[in-house]
Amino acid sequence: MRVLVTGGAGFIGSNTVDYLVAHGHEVSVVDNLVTGFREQVHPQARFHEVDVTDAESLERVFAAERPEAVIHLAAQMDVRVSTRRPAYDAQVNILGSLNVITCAVGAGTRKIVYASSGGAIYGEPDYLPVREDHPIRPLSQYGVTKHTVEHYLFLYAHLHGLRYTALRYANVYGPRQNPAGEAGxxxxxxxxxxxxxxxxxxxxxxxxxxxxxxxxxxAANAMALGAGDNESVHIGTGIETSVNELHHALAEICGSRLPARYEPERPGEVQRISLDPALAAERLGWRPKVPMSEGLERTVGFLRERQAAGRLA
Ligand SMILES: NC(=O)c1ccc[n+]([C@@H]2O[C@H](COP(=O)([O-])OP(=O)(O)OC[C@H]3O[C@@H](n4cnc5c(N)ncnc54)[C@H](O)[C@@H]3O)[C@@H](O)[C@H]2O)c1
Structure with missing residues (x-):
């Protein structure tokens, strides 16, 4: 399948591109490299250094690539940046997404898989693990913009028959997540x-x-190319882990006894969240497979490789 991945130079995007190429898809990437890295993009994927807010350039890419499906990951993804620069957050996450959607309609694309957020749209939840029909009460600008795009997708499915799946990710972690940012x-x-x-x-x-x-x-991104049409589904584990537990587990793996430094809590952060993945199992056949202990080991292994290459500081 011809698949265009926006944000394909980023953390989730570059991992997605590697998977798609390995599974025989013809992949192109749109990314403006604001937080992504050119060297992370698989050499077999065609790379377009384009900003999704630049409608004309984006149209040219869609006209050239004529993707059958789009996995739309390009976004401003930092909650604190969204608080400091709400207009920028809306410009990239809403207007940029609207450009992607309208270009997809124009190019005859059949399906969009959209990276929504399960962590940022519900606010302080009424119950746990949260199901997809829980009331939407975002407590950050980022949560508002990520959810807004789901409405446009619903509308364009209704108006133009463009199919979509909105994947509401939990907190994603693993190799290539940038440790220099404020998120992750x-x-x-x-x-x-x-x-x-x-x-x-x-x-x-x-x-x-x-x-x-x-x-x-x-795996969920790839499964959603052919299933879960016109739905919003959680991609999470349903398991709650506290920051203290996470710190403890990582300290064990790293062999560190250094105590954490506690600082005042930051406004706008929810106290508890976990996402029920039952609908993803039903609609996509997706289940989380990698236990946290193994995922953390792999992530630390990746960070150690970076350190050995002098690229961690
Ligand atoms: N990481 C998580 O825990 C998480 C959770 C929920 C949802 N998401 C969503 O998943 C997607 C990918 O996030 P990530 O963690 O890989 O972050 P990331 O910052 O590594 O990836 C985003 C990519 O988009 C690119 N980009 C940003 N603005 C752009 C623009 N205007 N035009 C073109 N490209 C642009 C960046 O250069 C980067 O490569 C985002 O949509 C994010 O909102 C992530």
């Missing part, structure tokens, strides 16, 4: 522990998240 606690803690620096925990560390391994997310 597994990569950030892993880097700190390897460099023998204390990890910073905001609040008491008892807040919980649902951590899903990037390899499982990549």
């Amino acid at each position: 606690v597994v990569a950030i803690f892993g880097r700190s522990l390897i460099l023998a620096q204390p990890c910073r925990i905001f609040g008491d560390g008892e807040q919980t998240r649902d951590y899903v391994y990037v390899g499982d997310v990549v």
Whole structure:
């Protein structure tokens, strides 16, 4: 299948591109490299350094590639950036996505797989693990913009027959997550522990998240190319892990005894979240496969390789 991956130079995107190429798909990538890396893009994928907010350039890419399916991952994905720069967040995440959707319609694309967020759209949940029909009450600009795009997808499916699946990811972690950013606690803690620096925990560390391994997310992206039409589904484990538990597990793997440094909690962060993956099993045949202990080992292994190559500091 001809698949265009937006954000294909990023963490989830580059892993997705590798998988698609390995499974015989013809892959093209759109990315402006704002947080992605050119060298992460598989050499067999055609690369277009284009910003999704640049409608004309994007149209040219779609006209040339004529993708049968799009996996749309390009986004401003940092909650704190969305708070500091809400207009920029909306420009990339809403207007950029609208460009991708309208270009897809124009190019005769049959399906869009969209990276939504299960961690950012529900606010403080009424029950756990959350199901997809839980009320939407985002507590950040990022949560608002990620969810808004699901409405456009619904509309374009209705108006133009463009099929979509919105995958509401939990907290994704694994190789290639950038430890230098503000998001991605597994990569950030892993880097700190390897460099023998204390990890910073905001609040008491008892807040919980649902951590899903990037390899499982990549499999979900690929499965959604052919299933789960016109639905929003969770890609998570349903398991809550506290920041303290995560820190402890990573410290064990890294052989570190350095205590964490506790700092005041940050506003806008939910206290607990986990996502029920039952609908993904039903609609996509997807289940998380990589247990957290194994996923963390693989991630630390990757970070150690980076360190050995002098690319961790
Ligand atoms: N990582 C997570 O835990 C998580 C959770 C829920 C949803 N998501 C979503 O998954 C997607 C991928 O996230 P990621 O973790 O791989 O982040 P990432 O920052 O590594 O990837 C995003 C990619 O999009 C590119 N990009 C950003 N703005 C762009 C623009 N205007 N035009 C073209 N390209 C642009 C970046 O250069 C980068 O390569 C995002 O849509 C994010 O919102 C991620």
